[in-house]
Amino acid sequence: MNYDIVIIGAGAAGLMCAIEAGKRGRSVLVLEHNAKIGEKIRISGGGRCNFTNLQADHANYLSANEHFCKSALARYSTRDFIALVEKHGIAYHEKTLGQLFCNQSSQQIIEMLRRECTEAGVTIETSCALNAVRKSEKFELETARGRYVSGSLVIATGGLSIPQLGATNFAYSLAKQFGLKVTSLRPGLVPLTFDAEDLQFFRSLSGIALDAGVNCRGVEFREHILFTHRGLSGPAILQISSYWREEEPITLNVLPDMDGLDFLLSKRETGKEIIAVLNRVLPHRFVRGWFERFGGSKPVNWYSNRELEEVARSLHQWKVTPTGTEGFGKAEVTTGGIDTDELSSKTMEAKNVRGLYFVGECVDVTGWLGGYNFQWAWASGWVAGQFA
Ligand SMILES: Cc1cc2nc3c(=O)[nH]c(=O)nc-3n(C[C@H](O)[C@H](O)[C@H](O)COP(=O)(O)OP(=O)(O)OC[C@H]3O[C@@H](n4cnc5c(N)ncnc54)[C@H](O)[C@@H]3O)c2cc1C
Incomplete structure (x- = not known):
């Protein structure tokens, strides 16, 4: 024919x-x-x-x-x-x-x-x-x-x-x-995977979605990220996955709409536990998991300025290094x-x-x-x- x-x-x-x-x-x-x-x-x-x-x-x-x-x-x-x-x-x-x-x-x-x-x-x-x-x-x-x-x-x-x-x-x-x-x-618009230590942490947060800024190679997306049993997903992660390359970190800003340090300093006189303070702006389970992993919580007025700066910086610039992606089977x-x-x-x-x-x-x-x-x-x- x-x-x-x-x-x-x-x-x-x-x-x-x-x-x-x-x-x-x-x-x-x-x-x-x-x-x-x-x-x-x-x-x-x-x-x-x-x-x-x-x-x-x-x-x-x-x-x-x-x-x-x-x-x-x-x-x-x-x-x-x-x-x-x-x-x-x-x-x-x-x-x-x-x-x-x-x-x-x-x-x-x-x-x-x-x-x-x-x-x-x-x-x-x-x-x-x-x-x-x-x-x-x-x-x-x-x-x-x-x-x-x-x-x-x-x-x-x-x-x-x-x-x-x-x-x-x-x-x-x-x-x-x-x-x-x-x-x-390469697979694009695909969930990212992590080593055993990060994976265990993300699993413990599984189901939590956060509005975040995600940055890699000078490109930034502002949408939701989702913690899953396999790693990180959600629109902002799918977007950045198309830019990510092996062994490079991605940077997450989980307080994209505020100055974390100003916020923490403004709550100092309350004398509340830092977890209770951050619970007002981030999901409770995320905050608890975060301080379990990165250092125990104490009253916010017990922190020095340097320490509060460090907490705020790590929430604004949380670097994680994927080990790979979920591959063509899951890529859009x-x-x-x-x-x-x-x-x-x-x-x-x-x-x-x-x-x-x-x-x-x-x-x-x-x-x-x-x-x-x-x-x-x-x-x-x-x-x-x-x-x-
Ligand atoms: C789960 C999922 C959700 C998505 N959602 C969206 C969305 O909402 N919006 C958006 O913009 N994009 C979305 N995408 C991406 C979008 O589907 C693709 O970019 C788009 O379909 C590409 O169009 P295409 O015609 O080039 O290829 P395809 O739509 O993939 O079409 C290719 C066709 O060629 C056929 N074919 C392949 N090999 C052969 C062969 N050897 N002989 C004969 N036929 C063959 C395939 O069977 C298929 O029918 C999504 C992708 C996935 C996987």
């Missing part, structure tokens, strides 16, 4: 690309090895799909080339995707920090994309494994359902996270087959990917392989937590859909 365009991967980026190319009158086939399309959309945002972010901007993305994503994000913006969602009557709300979620279910986004594909005349084949890709004048694909030939080939197979949902290294190995560079791949995204030097930012086409496009998460563009990754998937898919 011949098609103008074959797209590998029926996720966010692949489906958006298919819709746009179909609208241009191109014959489009989407090949998906899972039995269903859009599995990551289905589970995203706790089942409500955080489909975009009102503040999406190139500054919210990690990439070896911070400018690469600008063109696609400008040409297909958050507003454009919201217009599509509204056209389909899908109710949504802003949860926090510009994050837009469906009121009901992420399945609505999948159905919206499926309907748009049908209207654009796109053919979707699910449960179809791809065995080999060759290029002569056109692309030749060997699949479980036979041979397909296409003028353009769009790779939209996503990253390595959550292999149990069908993630593969297809994009990276195909890039290498065609001589394209791939940057180093893969950081790194197809080297952006290999691709045109205007079209997403490989500079040296005519007709070969890479879109979505497989490219070395990784968004923050909060709808940014889908916005990149929609925007890069949309751009390729205008040209493929």
